[in-house]
Amino acid sequence: MNLDKSRKRIAKKVKAGFKGYPQVNIIYQGKTQDIADEVIIEFVLDEGAEPQQQSFKSKVDVREDEVIQTTLVKIIDRADAKTVTEASRLIAANT
Template identity: 75%
Template sequence: MNLDKSKKRIAKKVKAGFKGYPLINIIYQGDSADIAQQVVVEFVFEEGAEAQQEVFKSTADARQDEVIQTALIKIIDRADAKTVTESESLVVV
């Protein structure tokens, strides 16, 4: 799947708002506010459950990495996530 298509599908899910559980939260992190070097994907199966995390790392900007963005779509689809949230800004770590 190409990068633009992946980003549009993720944005559409995020824009839909809270629809229930399971919930996927996407957090972009990096050493500076310009480049996201990793993506943390949190999966919450039901309210009050502990979040499971998976981390994807990239040498370039993960937000522009086609492989990572396609993997995010696959995770969302396979988890049958009702709600997808995304950090509005890059978290500097």
């Protein structure tokens, strides 16, 4: 899957808003506001459930990494996520 297609599929799920559980949260982190070198994907099965997390790091911006973006889409699909959220801005990591 190419980068643009992955981005569009994620954006469509995010735009749909809250549709129930399971829920997937996508959080981009980086040392600066310009480059996200890590993405954390959280999976929440039910309301109040402890989130399961997986992270991916890259030497380039993870938002521009086709392999990582395609992987995020596959995780969302396999989890049968009803709701997908995405951090609205880059979070500067405490490093």
